[in-house]
Amino acid sequence: MALNHRRSCYRQDHHETVGENKEKRPKFFINDHADILIEILKRLDGRSLCIAASVCRLWCNIARSDSIWENLCFRHVSPPPSVRSVVLALGGYKRLYMGCVRPVRRRLGRARRASWARDEVQLSLSLFCVDYYERFGGSNSNGRLVGESSPSSLMFLCKPVNV
């Protein structure tokens, strides 16, 4: 995607220098069509999306918006209704993807079955909620809990798996 973008920029310049005398043909510049761009970026996988975010400012802004990550989370599964408000309240889709969906999908890679996609999402959502509870659960009951690194029950997802 990025390559095409740069290529089209180059082609543009080229055309402008060469085709000065020719009649100006309508050019297609993807950045002029944000809606198409969004549709394209929506279908990328996580890694490509992160790469796309470093192409230019427009792409960066689009890639950062949460709605794109929503597609990533619920790619193969139709989302349960009303999930959006819950996820947004708990921290947003990007956080859900990076924190839960991606590690869950990666870890279960070998053991996955297609029919479990919905359960994977359920599990990710549950873990996401537990994580929120730990992060923002308000003041702790005694000083001993605070001060050390706050417990995160998603830490086990960050640790490497010896499979």
Next chain:
Amino acid sequence: MKRDHREISGATDYSSGSGSRVDSSSLANSIKGKLWEDDQDAGGMDELLAVLGYKVRSSDMANVAQKLEMLEMVMGTAQEDGISHLSSDTVHRNPSDLSGWVQSMLTELNGPPTPNLDPVLTTSDSNSSNPQQNQSQPRVFSDDSEYDLRAIPGVAAYPPPKSDSDPESTRKRVKTSMSSSGYGPDSSFSSPQENGIPGAVTESSTRPIVLVDSQEAGVRLVHTLMACAEAVQQDNLKLADALVKHIGLLAASQTGAMRKVATYFAEALARRIYRIFPQDSLDPSYTDILQMHFYETCPYLKFAHFTANQAILEAFATANRVHVIDFGLKQGMQWPALMQALALRPGGPPAFRLTGIGPPQPDNTDALQQVGWKLAQLAETIGIEFEFRGFVANSLADLEPEMLDIRPPEVEVVAVNSVFELHRLLARPGGIEKVVSSIKAMKPRILTVVEQEANHNGPDFLDRFTEALHYYSSLFDSLEGSGVAPPSQDLAMSELYLGRQICNVVACEGMERVERHEPLSEWMSRMETEGFSPVHLGSNAYKQASMLLALFAGGDGYRVEEKNGCLMLGWHTRPLITTSAWRLATAETGAKS
């Protein structure tokens, strides 16, 4: 030929009989080193050593070196046994015949200390003195002790297939079909009746002796633990005291899970012997912290929460108002996931009411209320109507159902949840019956019970001890395999959490012994006599559980099993905790929506 001064001094020191570790190993090294030099003279004796007065055949050198290493190690661990008898009533062959001398030393040292302690060591005696008697078939001996050493993980388990066994030992039974793959963290358990004790710790003649010795120490450790427990049971406190000290030494020679388990059990035994009983958790918030770390390091609690939540969710299928009564609220970690699932329920979330029960706090802070507050904030975030009430009670038996403001079942559906709480009631006579009748009065749609899958409530101390040793060995083993780096605080706290349980099981009695775990079969018969019928946890719960386990490092070791509709989580083949669900047998069959 260069003489290394170090070699000479090493040899000299050894000849004076100090036998200190450094010297004899340097001697061993020097012996090995000499193999590379062509020092043989006509008689086949090593020339360098001959100068010092030792006659060792060059061909024999490697063997002698290995035996010296073993001797050094055995002398190190045998100190407690007292080796003074060696100086008085043993006959040694001429020390200048080094290999013969070493063999006779080994024979003596591994000879008969108290037979009920170390029968295992006599095997190496037979190995070193009668190499010709290497038998390829392990012998089977009758054994009246009941412990199953295969249960002990780590180094102590599964010495390699025995090549010979001591004919005089009458205390071991050796399984013929022992696999040699047992070195790793394999703690496959069988019932204690199956006495496959790999007692004959021997090696084939090619195996390095060093390895055998640490195995020996592991097996000795287990034996000593058992012997100590037996002594305690027989009230032979002097012997028990001596053994407990010995355990400490042996435990130091182990690594990993075995060492930690042995240390905790030794401490618990010591407490029992000296009657220094651990104070019953004065500070419940401390226990909560430990449990939080345990929650994070391994999947047992998460498994419990997720499976119980799934059962509750299914029972709440179309209800508009739901009420959960949690017998042990702690930090409320179970409920965010349930609340999230309720929020995303097709048809919208119900009104969620939570009643949390907890022990009194020593500094009078209202821990329950704080947890309730956190949950309320979460509920507001995700858009659920939420209500919370906390009850402080010393024991669940003190609870009266009228206090809980149970609303009629048409208005509100009730679920009762107990994670590792019910077994405590068995300490008090009549406790469990009172609580079960309270539960019945609450008219729950579902009762979820999570309990440890172990029998730590038998009348016989030695049986309990054995069971507990197996159980906690498995647990510690799974912690080791969890991929958490050892110096992590989480791991240490989790182990401490389990260590306190061990202490309670072994050292306490009567009302103080609250860790009265019972296996699923006991709970099932108890619940059924009290008028509950089991609810099968469905395939959704099984799926969630399996996926959850696959996420954990070391996930290969964890196993989910289904038994009688209940789900069990275990490490390798040993089930460790069980989730079961119940409903009132006479309940509203028509009202099940």
